[in-house]
Amino acid sequence: MKKKWTFFLFAILLLFISGCSNDAEATNADGKIELDFWTFWGSETRRPIIEKMIDDFNNSQDEIVVKHTYVPWGDIWTKNLAAVAAGNPPDVIVNDIRSVALRAENNQVEDITDLMSDGLEEKFDPKLWETVVHEDKTYALPFNTDTRLLYYNKDAFREAGLDPEKPPRTWDELKEYAEKLNIKNGDTYEQVGFYPGWGDFGPISWMINADDGVQLIDDGEVKINTPAKQEALQWIVDFKEDLGEETVQNMSAEFGSEQQNPFINGKVAMWIEPGTFFTQLDQFAGDMDYGAALIPSFTEETGNWSSGGGFVLEIPKGAKNPEASMKFIEYMTDVEAQTYWAENNFDNVANIEASEKALDNLDGKAKEVYQKTLESLEETDFSTVPLEYPDYTDLVNPNIDDALQGDMSVEEALEKAQKDVEASKRETE
């Protein structure tokens, strides 16, 4: 009886083990190395583009075959984390450009310093390159990026008696133009000129713009409660008061639930979005005449600071074929692949030569807007996640909300935010 019992236990154990150990075969039947590449690009427009690039790579050599795995946006990084912890990660993954250092510090990503070809660094935008280096080691290669522009409705400019070829250059002009562009019918607005809380440029971005590019955590120092940032937040609060709390709340909610963008349907005359917004305008804006401009600067002396993000390609810690993976990553970040991506997605890419090529190949309005994105990238802040204060935005945002709601003065809010963040400091090795 005992024998049977042990046999049974063994059987279960075996089942368990065989179920768990799922070691990816390094080579396939043809003797080629197989790589698993995780992206969240599964949409109708993006999927064919990324898969074409992968096919091109597969056809360009005969040692490595890359397989594309689409993992939805909401899952991809937590799944990757679990896979890294379990020791069976994908070979290459698309990951967030702002938190490379955090992943490096936490041992979630392979150090690729010794795997890279020489002179790789020169090929990339230096600001993007900065994001992939942590303590003199490189952990990823930048893939794509973005930057915000101010889109303005030229037709509305003409109607308001403004020069359609002169978008606002400073905050003062922005405010002035915004007031001229407001169209009211009784108590309700038919058209709002501009409101800094709408579009893809939050209070934190405005604060950094006002402080001439000084981030909230600048070089490990908390710089939240600065005079310029106070002024910036006050400026937004004043803007809100001028429009009226109710108008702002109602329209914010409407914009959130509508299919069409408020700039495209003419409800707001100036609107901030990333460069890729052009593709929507191109498709849906009909014969509306619009322009794209750099984010206005705080004063004549400060920069046109915009905010941006992007993605990198990296090798998760513990991946089986780092050398082959690196070859693939270098291919994907080289001129040919990057130009293809840039042109077909109207996206900004990390490779300098590819950016220039894409610009050359575009024409008309597309070229005009793309040109602006390249200018804007010169002064774009990426606010990479600081290791000492990884969750600082969670602490800052509620205080900003309180100030915008009028529950706290701007000074109080930023002082509290500064204190909360300082208190949350973490020790790093």
Added chain:
Amino acid sequence: MESLQREDRVEQRPLPLKKIETTKNKKPNNKKRKPSKLAVRENIWGYIFIAPWIIGLLGLTLGPLLFSLVTSFTDYNITSQMNFIGFDNYIKMFTADPLFWTSLYNTVYFVIFSVPLTTVGGILVALLLNQKIRGIKYFRTIIYLPAILSGVAIYFLWMQLLSPSTGLVNTVLAWFGIDGPAWLFDPEWTKPALIMMKLWGLGGGMLLYLAIMQNVPKEMYEAAELDGAGGFRKFIHITLPMITPIIFFDLVTSTIGAFQIFQEAYVMTENGDGGPSSSLLFYNLHMWNNAFEIFDMGYASAMAWILFLIVMVFTFIHFKVSKRWVYYESGDE
């Protein structure tokens, strides 16, 4: 899911509990005699049949549970470190994390309002649906329908309904001359909005109450009527006492469920950050952000255990107090 589990338990509940004392009586004999071969074999088969459950419990529940307890005393970040740091996580939680208190406040607020409201609401609706009128089946189905819909689709639906200027809720309020609030955009109104949404789905609780109400013996009502009792007195003195076991069950499970609120806030706020002024930053959302946004798994585990303790205390109180007001027909259970 939730409602299914509840139904399962209800089905189990009315089973007459005959206390089987046979094993107790045989005990003295058992000690001396070796169990027969047949008994051993049957035991083994018994274990084989429940083996999947045992493996599941050990591997998927108890194991991770213990692991998270250990983790809560470390700076575990999933991939690179796991150093023992004593009570630092717990100390930080209570002294150096302002968002911990915000999230606890939001969660307790939600529990205090949503649990009694859904319970009372469930009883009242069940009472209405327990009438003998034509087409009652259709009313029951309609009221129960929201309870079987679940998840993200409902949240998106409600985001539309609660839209300040174009949403149905404020449109209806406007008919009565009421200027509705901005709901999910106004920190004062975000939690009430969520509680309202939960009330819409009270069909699950309603079904339990309806089931037990139909089990209340008719004779009791007849006797009360002979004594001249009206509808209200019948409800207070007969219906209510007879359904207390289900009220108790509903209170315990929905309190536990309410403490675990997560999805609603994660889906209905921008980037899952907890909404305007962190007014929807619930306990589990804050815990999730710590675990998966900044990889502070040690801290998140500590938070999980504190929540576990809080819920356990509440459940303990429920059980203690229940002796005073829950009536079991079949005697003390």
